Amino acid sequence: MARRPEGPPPPPVVQRVRLRFAKRGRLRFLSHRDVARTFERGLRRAAVPMAYSAGFSPHPRISWVGAAPTGAASEAEYVELALAVTVEPALLRAALDAALPPGLDVVGAVAAEGAGLAERIDASRWVVRLPGVAEPELRGAVAELLRRDVVEVERATKDGRRRFDVRAAMVLAVCRAENDTCAILEMVVRHTTPAVR
Numbered sequence: 001m002a003r004r005p006e007g008p009p010p011p012p013v014v015q016r017v018r019l020r021f022a023k024r025g026r027l028r029f030l031s032h033r034d035v036a037r038t039f040e041r042g043l044r045r046a047a048v049p050m051a052y053s054a055g056f057s058p059h060p061r062i063s064w065v066g067a068a069p070t071g072a073a074s075e076a077e078y079v080e081l082a083l084a085v086t087v088e089p090a091l092l093r094a095a096l097d098a099a100l101p102p103g104l105d106v107v108g109a110v111a112a113e114g115a116g117l118a119e120r121i122d123a124s125r126w127v128v129r130l131p132g133v134a135e136p137e138l139r140g141a142v143a144e145l146l147r148r149d150v151v152e153v154e155r156a157t158k159d160g161r162r163r164f165d166v167r168a169a170m171v172l173a174v175c176r177a178e179n180d181t182c183a184i185l186e187m188v189v190r191h192t193t194p195a196v197r
Contacts, residue, residue: 010058011084013051016112017092019081023074027103032067038104039079045099048092049085065117066124066191075107076125080117121191123171128185135177138185142173168192 023035030038040060043050052058061082068074081092093109100106130138145151151167171188178184 010052010054013061013082013084015083015086017081017083017087017089018110018112018117019079019093019096019106020108021077021079021100022105022107023068023072023077023103024105025073025103027101028068028073029071030104031070032064035067035077035104036062036064038100042096042099042104043081046092046095048081048096049083049087051082051084063117065121078117078121080112123188123190126185126187126189128187129178130183130185132181133183134181135175135183138183139175142175142185146170146173164192 023030039062043060050060050062052060063080063082065078065080068077089109089111093106097106145167148167150165152163153166154161154163156162169190169192171190172186174186176184176186
């Protein structure tokens with residue numbers, strides 16, 4: 001007979017809240033795992049009434065989508081929280097923002113309805129500063145990239161080195177100059193597997 005944890009089952013999910021947060025300054029160097037642990041501590045400090053998974057090792061029910069890579073700042077990271085009690089999203093946002101360290105800033109909260117985050121977000125907007133690169137040089141390289149149907153790169157994955165097409169993931173790429181010696185590349189990139197970064 002299968003073992004069951006003692007005690008009553010966890011309370012059901014009664015509300016989902018979708019948060020948008022920013023990863024700024026020195027905290028851009030946190031890994032996704034570090035961000036997740038920091039959020040869990042912040043949720044406890046802010047006394048957010050989280051819903052928990054069942055079993056012998058219950059965890060707060062948190063859904064993450066498309067984490068920014070370590071070292072990249074972001075103004076639009078998203079997470080969805082499953083709650084055991086209905087709350088006002090604006091109050092949750094303020095309490096959690098106060099409980100998180102400066103640099104992890106909760107900038108928006110809404111009651112989540114319908115499809116989950118993974119079904120709603122299929123692309124990201126990236127802004128890349130390129131010090132030492134002049135805008136005409138970048139413009140030429142981007143034009144060549146966009147002219148091609150396939151641009152393969154090789155990347156190390158957990159399953160070894162793998163080649164994949166980055167061109168298919170690119171929806172839009174625009175160049176501009178910050179100054180004479182720094183170009184900026186703005187891109188819209190589809191979420192693919194493995195992710196194009």
